[in-house]
Amino acid sequence: QQQVKQSPQSLIVQKGGISIINCAYENTAFDYFPWYQQFPGKGPALLIAIRPDVSEKKEGRFTISFNKSAKQFSLHIMDSQPGDSATYFCAAFNMEYGNKLVFGAGTILRVKS
């Protein structure tokens, strides 16, 4: 199974709040889990990524939490800002799968000021 399921579809958060987006996967062969941020009219940009040998990775206000046993990972945006309003995609990758990324459906985040 190559699916990555992402939720919620959309999210509204107050400025300063925490935004949480969740993803689940089925293929245990995936070995790299990136998050992409996409603004209107732009291509997706790599935000942060994690390997399954760690449970958490933090870069500034962005944190990935990874639960290998549950096959789930999530993106937390602390102190959310209006400039964070964008579409976020989780993805999964496995070199044995032809070096191809499998994307979640995306989450539209709106941060209200």
Next chain:
Amino acid sequence: SAVISQKPSRDICQRGTSLTIQCQVDSQVTMMFWYRQQPGQSLTLIATANQGSEATYESGFVIDKFPISRPNLTFSTLTVSNMSPEDSSIYLCSVEGDRGYGYTFGSGTRLTVV
């Protein structure tokens, strides 16, 4: 990470015609990928393009509809042939990042077929 230039950024085309999208990378890369993003949707891989070999197409995509060229390690083109309104999408070029991870995307080509 690599910098990708994609042209055109947008176009409006008549049904039945073809459009060729160009993707130029500022460094040599082994693998280039073409994605389609339909309005409000996620990204779907169309094909993988390696220099010197035929592109590998994903299920649901065929070479006659989406021919791809990869003449060298920094350039690729995707043609959308015999277009219909259903082909209206954003088409994105992507390349692998350092050590095979951290894929970079171009800004995309927003295609509208009328």
